Amino acid sequence: MAALHPRRRRSDLRAAIPFLLPGFLGLATFLILPLFASLLLSFSNWQVIGQTRFVGLANYVNLFTHDPIFWGVFRTTLLYTVEYLALNLVISLAMAVWIGSLSWGRQLFRLVFFLPTFTPLIGISLVWLLMLTPGGIVDSVFATLGAPVPNLITSPAYALQVVVIVSLWSHFGYNMLLFGAALETIPSAYLDAAAIDGARPWQRFWRIKLPLISPSLFFGTVLTTISSLQVFDQVYALTRGGPGSSTTTLGYAIYSQGFVTYRLGYASAIAWVLFSVIMALTALQLRLQRRWVHYDI
Amino acid sequence: MKRILGTLCLVALLCGRTAAAEQVHLTWFMWSGTEPEVVAWKHVAELVTRRYPDITVEFQTTSFPDYWTKLPTLAATHRLPDIVSLQSLRSPGFADLMVSLDERIKADKFDIDAFDPSIVKGLSRNGKQFALPYDFGPWVIYYNRDMFEKAGVPLPQPGWTEADFMRDAKALTKEGTFGLAVSEPDAFMVFARSKGAHYLDAKGQLDLNNAGMKNAFAQYVALVSKDKVAPVLPASGVQSSSVANGRFTSGNAAMYVDGPWQVLNIRKKVNFAVGMAPVPVREAGSITLSAGSGFGISTTSAHKDEAWMAIQVMTGPEAEQYLAEAGRAFAARKDFQKYWYDVAAAGVVGAREALPAALKTAEPYVTTPNWAVVASLFEQYAPLAFGGTEEPGKVLDTIQSLANQ
Numbered sequence: 001m002a003a004l005h006p007r008r009r010r011s012d013l014r015a016a017i018p019f020l021l022p023g024f025l026g027l028a029t030f031l032i033l034p035l036f037a038s039l040l041l042s043f044s045n046w047q048v049i050g051q052t053r054f055v056g057l058a059n060y061v062n063l064f065t066h067d068p069i070f071w072g073v074f075r076t077t078l079l080y081t082v083e084y085l086a087l088n089l090v091i092s093l094a095m096a097v098w099i100g101s102l103s104w105g106r107q108l109f110r111l112v113f114f115l116p117t118f119t120p121l122i123g124i125s126l127v128w129l130l131m132l133t134p135g136g137i138v139d140s141v142f143a144t145l146g147a148p149v150p151n152l153i154t155s156p157a158y159a160l161q162v163v164v165i166v167s168l169w170s171h172f173g174y175n176m177l178l179f180g181a182a183l184e185t186i187p188s189a190y191l192d193a194a195a196i197d198g199a200r201p202w203q204r205f206w207r208i209k210l211p212l213i214s215p216s217l218f219f220g221t222v223l224t225t226i227s228s229l230q231v232f233d234q235v236y237a238l239t240r241g242g243p244g245s246s247t248t249t250l251g252y253a254i255y256s257q258g259f260v261t262y263r264l265g266y267a268s269a270i271a272w273v274l275f276s277v278i279m280a281l282t283a284l285q286l287r288l289q290r291r292w293v294h295y296d297i
Numbered sequence: 298m299k300r301i302l303g304t305l306c307l308v309a310l311l312c313g314r315t316a317a318a319e320q321v322h323l324t325w326f327m328w329s330g331t332e333p334e335v336v337a338w339k340h341v342a343e344l345v346t347r348r349y350p351d352i353t354v355e356f357q358t359t360s361f362p363d364y365w366t367k368l369p370t371l372a373a374t375h376r377l378p379d380i381v382s383l384q385s386l387r388s389p390g391f392a393d394l395m396v397s398l399d400e401r402i403k404a405d406k407f408d409i410d411a412f413d414p415s416i417v418k419g420l421s422r423n424g425k426q427f428a429l430p431y432d433f434g435p436w437v438i439y440y441n442r443d444m445f446e447k448a449g450v451p452l453p454q455p456g457w458t459e460a461d462f463m464r465d466a467k468a469l470t471k472e473g474t475f476g477l478a479v480s481e482p483d484a485f486m487v488f489a490r491s492k493g494a495h496y497l498d499a500k501g502q503l504d505l506n507n508a509g510m511k512n513a514f515a516q517y518v519a520l521v522s523k524d525k526v527a528p529v530l531p532a533s534g535v536q537s538s539s540v541a542n543g544r545f546t547s548g549n550a551a552m553y554v555d556g557p558w559q560v561l562n563i564r565k566k567v568n569f570a571v572g573m574a575p576v577p578v579r580e581a582g583s584i585t586l587s588a589g590s591g592f593g594i595s596t597t598s599a600h601k602d603e604a605w606m607a608i609q610v611m612t613g614p615e616a617e618q619y620l621a622e623a624g625r626a627f628a629a630r631k632d633f634q635k636y637w638y639d640v641a642a643a644g645v646v647g648a649r650e651a652l653p654a655a656l657k658t659a660e661p662y663v664t665t666p667n668w669a670v671v672a673s674l675f676e677q678y679a680p681l682a683f684g685g686t687e688e689p690g691k692v693l694d695t696i697q698s699l700a701n702q
Contacts, residue, residue, distance in 0.1 A: 048369040048370070048372060048373045049372060049390075049391075049394065052395070067702070068695075068698060068699065068702070069699070083404055125534075126534075129534070129535075130299060131532055132531075133531055134529040134530075134531060135473075135528055135549075147510075150684075151529060151531075153531045153532075153533065154529050154531050154680055154683070154684040155684060155686065156684070156686050157686075159532075195392075200651055236534060237533075237534045238533060238534065239531075239532050239533060239534075240532055240533060240534055240673075240676060240677055241532070241676040242532025242533075242676070242678065242679035242680055242681075243677070243678070243681045243684060243686070244532075244533045244678050244680075244681045244686075244687065244695070245532075245676065245677070248677075254672070256643050259366040259370070259668050260366070260367075260669060260673045261667070261672060262369050264373075268471075268514070280424070297604060
C-alpha cells in the first residue's frame with residue numbers, strides 16, 4: 001500500500017484538486033489574504049482618509065517604546081486572561097461534576113447553564129450594564145446590605161472584575177458541557193474498582209476522573225485562553241475600555257485605534273502583537289500538554 | 298384584439314424602459330437616534346422624489362457615534378453614499394470626503410444667505426463650502442418644570458446666574474433624584490467657555506490642559522463629587538449625552554444641557570412639562586456654543602448633479618418647515634425658525650426667550666480634525682475624575698496627551 005505507483009498518485013492529485021479547491025479558495029479569500037493584508041498594513045500609516053506611506057517598523061517601535069498605554073493594556077489583557085481562565089475552569093468543572101452527580105434534572109440544568117452561551121453577548125452585556133449603572137439594582141442591593149462597595153462599573157479597581165463576571169456568567173456553560181460529556185465517558189468499572197480498593201471520592205476525582213478527562217480539559221483551556229485574549233464584545237458594551245484605560249484590552253485597543261482614531265496601520269500592528277501572543281501561548285500549551293494530558297483510556 | 302393587446306404591451310414595455318433608464322437612485326447616509334427621527338428623515342427623502350420624480354433617495358442610517366466610525370470605513374472601501382451628512386464639529390476631519398459646493402452655488406445663484414451665517418461657516422473648511430445646513434442651534438438647559446414647581450423653585454430665566462443655578466440644583470436634589478445630569482465633552486465645553494476657559498490655543502490647536510480648563514473641569518467635576526447635585530457617570534458603551542438625556546427624560550434629573558435638535562426626542566419620551574433656559578451667567582457670561590449639521594455630496598458620487606438637486610430640496614423651504622415643525626431641527630434657514638417655535642417647541646416653557654438669548658452669546662463650536670478622538674477620550678477618561686479616583690487636572694493631561702499621540 002505504501003509504494004503507490006507515481007502515475008497513480010498524480011492522477012489522484014488531479015482528482016483531488018477540484019474537491020480541495022472550494023475549501024482552499026475560501027481559506028485564501030477570507031483568511032490568508034486578509035492576514036497578509038493586515039501584516040502589510042501594520043508597516044504603513046494608513047489612516048483611511050489622506051495619504052498612505054510605508055513606515056517600516058515605526059508602528060511597532062512606537063507601540064513598544066512611546067505608547068503611553070500599551071503596556072498597561074497588555075497587562076490588563078493578561079490579567080483578565082489568567083483570572084477568567086482559572087475561574088472558568090474551576091466553575092465549569094465543579095458544575096459539571098455536580099450536575100453529573102444528580103439523579104434527576106441533568107439535562108435541564110445543562111440546558112439552563114448553557115443558554116447564555118448562545119445568547120448574543122452584546123445583549124447580555126447591556127442587561128448587566130442596566131443592573132450595574134450608578135444607582136441601579138446592584139448598587140441598591142449593596143446599599144440595603146450595608147456593604148461599603150463602590151459602584152463597580154465606575155471604579156477603575158473593580159471595572160475589570162465586572163467584565164470577568166459577565167464573561168463567566170455567559171460563557172462557563174460551554175466548558176461545563178464539554179467536561180460533563182467527558183466525565184460521562186469514563187467507564188464506571190474504573191471508578192468501581194477504585195472504590196473497592198478503598199479510594200475515597202476525592203481521591204477518585206483527582207486520581208481517576210481528572211486524568212481521564214485531561215484531553216477535554218486541555219481543549220477547553222486552549223480555546224478559553226484564545227477567546228479571553230481576544231475579549232472585545234463585553235468591554236465594548238460595558239465600559240468602552242474605561243474608566244480610564246482600566247478595562248482596555250488588546251482587542252478593544254485594536255478597535256479604538258482602528259475605528260475611533262482611524263489609525264488602521266497602528267491598529268494592525270497591535271493586531272499582530274495579539275496574534276503573536278496567542279500563537280506563542282498556544283504553542284507553549286501544546287508543548288506542556290505532554291506532561292499532563294493522557295489520551296489513553 | 299390580440300394584436301392590439303400585443304402592441305399595447307410593447308408600448309407599455311418601452312415606456313417602462315425609458316422611464317427606468319432615466320431614474321437616478323441616490324444613497325444618503327445619516328445618523329438617527331429614535332424611530333420618530335427615522336420617520337422624519339424618510340419623509341425628507343420622499344420630498345426629493347416629489348420634486349424630481351426621476352430621483353429616488355435611499356435613506357441609510359445608524360446611531361450618531363457609529364456614523365463617524367462607518368463613514369471612514371465606507372470611504373476606505375469606495376462605497377461612500379452619494380449624499381453625506383456632516384455635523385459642524387466634524388467638518389475639520391471629514392470635509393475631505395466631500396466636494397466643494399462653491400462653484401455650484403455660484404453657477405446656480407443659490408441663495409446661501411437665506412441660512413444662518415454661523416452654521417454656513419461651520420460647514421465650511423478653509424473658506425470652501427462642503428454642505429448645505431438644515432439645522433443649527435446653541436446648547437441650552439432643558440428643565441423639568443414639574444420638578445421645579447414641586448420643589449417650590451422659581452423657573453430659570455435668561456440672565457440667571459451660577460449662584461441661582463447652584464441654589465436650584467441643590468434644592469432639586471433629593472432622595473433618588475438630582476438637580477442636574479452632567480455629560481461630556483460638549484456640555485462641559487459650554488461650561489468651560491462660560492467660565493472664560495478655552496479648549497483651543499490661539500493657533501486653533503487642542504489645549505485642554507491649560508490652567509483655565511483645569512480649573513473649569515475641577516468645578517464641573519465638583520458638581521458630582523463635592524456638591525453631589527448630579528449622579529456619577531459610567532464609562533459605558535452609551536454616550537454620556539444619551540445617559541444624561543435618559544436621566545432627564547425619566548425624571549431622574551431636573552436639568553441637563555443639550556441642543557434644540559433634541560426637542561423631538563424629548564417631547565416624545567416625557568410625561569412632564571419641559572422648559573428651556575440659556576446656560577447660567579458664569580465668570581465670562583452666559584457663553585454657549587452652537588453647532589449644526591447639513592448635507593453634502595461625496596467625492597465618489599457618480600451622480601453629483603442629481604445629488605446637488607437633492608440636497609437643495611432636503612434643505613429647502615418645504616423640508617425646513619417640516620423638520621422645524623417636527624422638532625427635529627431648529628431651522629438653519631432664518632425665515633423658518635418660527636415653525637420650530639410655533640409647533641415643535643409650542644409646549645416648551647421659555648423656549649421663545651431662551652433660544653434667542655442663547656444665540657446672542659453663542660460662539661460657533663470650533664474643533665480640531667481629531668475631534669471624534671477627543672470626544673471618545675472624554676467619554677473614557679472623565680469618569681475617573683467623576684468617580685474621584687483621579688485628579689480632574691490629571692485627567693485633562695491624559696486626554697490631551699493621548700489625543701495628540
